[in-house]
Amino acid sequence: MSTDAYPEHLREEVERYLQEMRFSTEALTAGLEAAMRYSLLAGGKRIRPVLALASARALGLEQREVLPLAGAIELIHTYSLIHDDLPAMDDDALRRGAPTCHVKFGEDVAILAGDGLYAEAFHHLLSNQRSPPERVLAAAVELAGATGVSGMVGGQYADVNPHTPSGPEALRRLHELKTGRLIGASVLCVLLLGGIADGPATIQFRRFAAELGVLFQIVDDILDVTGTDDALGKPRGSDERHGKRTYVSEFGIDRARELAAESHRMAREALAEAGMGTDPPHATGELEQITDFIYTRTS
């Protein structure tokens, strides 16, 4: 397992694409656009859009073809971070070592920057994704579902709701919704755009996508306890301070580490089987790198 490889060339392509995005030429909204771009261009590994590009390559599609989808997914991820950081939610002042959007621009602007990023994500995807219309529709349905009540927003609600039941089952479901579905959609939407969502390798790709979401979350919970403030870009231990249910609070750190190892193994297995679905086999090397990176990352 390569512990430090990451498909940097895909990250750089995503970064360039995001840098070039503009949302409006309207003078009245220049300050809103500045707040949106402040959070959008704050760096990071761009795991979700890189996953979309790597999925395209694995499926024999041209990676550039799915850039509008990849960009839309990162806009949505950024919106979710801005709203999660709000005083009424997690009340976080720092993200990746920099002031969060509401600290920098005010709470009202931060709410609207999140709202605007979500609207522009759909506007961008639906206007720019050059695939047959019925496939763009199918991908957009998946993306809206993955970020709605049965997805990201529903998961965030379960996370802030003090009446959410405890126990491993509710914990797993909460994270499937909050984190897993958008990570999964980064793979699934590419299958849908390629018109191969019912193809032979699809079941394994779906298994892979779902497991990757679980793996991401377990590692996230571990890092919140074991990471350094510097690497995380925010104070360690914020989950515990917020009384969050995590894999560590639920199972303890040692068992959480075992669960991460299991989840990593299952994701790699599903990916290996997905790769063998066609002849010649799918080129899943970059997806393997991303899977390993999610498992071994330190921030």
Added chain:
Amino acid sequence: MSTDAYPEHLREEVERYLQEMRFSTEALTAGLEAAMRYSLLAGGKRIRPVLALASARALGLEQREVLPLAGAIELIHTYSLIHDDLPAMDDDALRRGAPTCHVKFGEDVAILAGDGLYAEAFHHLLSNQRSPPERVLAAAVELAGATGVSGMVGGQYADVNPHTPSGPEALRRLHELKTGRLIGASVLCVLLLGGIADGPATIQFRRFAAELGVLFQIVDDILDVTGTDDALGKPRGSDERHGKRTYVSEFGIDRARELAAESHRMAREALAEAGMGTDPPHATGELEQITDFIYTRTS
């Protein structure tokens, strides 16, 4: 001019449709869905979706065909009300005589209820609108654009931003974005779904839609000064307390009334010309009723 007619049968059809909407069967998110439905089903004239249904009838489409679009538009309108009412925005405790979403469910849940309604609006439109895929795409692009940075969210930003310039030009543009584009989209999306967005009557329908947005806002500003608390469902004068730029603060009440009358006349003219674009002429009776209602309403 009929001062009290309103196409109630269309409003009732919208109401029934909204009542039947469910977003998820997920147990973990039942409380979120309750908050979304609380605000969605708080009544009102449903002007935007009724406008969509009436536009369909005027264009010779079956009104039931555009119900998914109409429902999506009302979900989006509801989301915008919830976010506008938040403490960090207008900080309103009452709407239509009932506690606002954040007063009833807490600020975190209200932010997420708004986010969820917007996601579900796109999910609903893209999943349920039975029109050729390229037309559904075109309508969804219009709706995302009308509610993004160059639309509703951008207008709300300009409204809360203390550095937004004063003067009639900025005021008109602010309201075109904040209110006008979604009202306009309620007509335009129907043209797009019908595949007649480039047809002969379209320029006039577009003029009508744009003018209706202006008319709505001027009357809104007048009502905030002249309406009764009971009819408005919230304390009168909230614009002035929030230091909002309005047609009344900019022009005074008498000139604002003149502007409303002018705008009403122009909307009716555009509609009359749109109605004559085909043989047999479009059945624009219900659109006339809505136009008159927007002009003469008391709440």
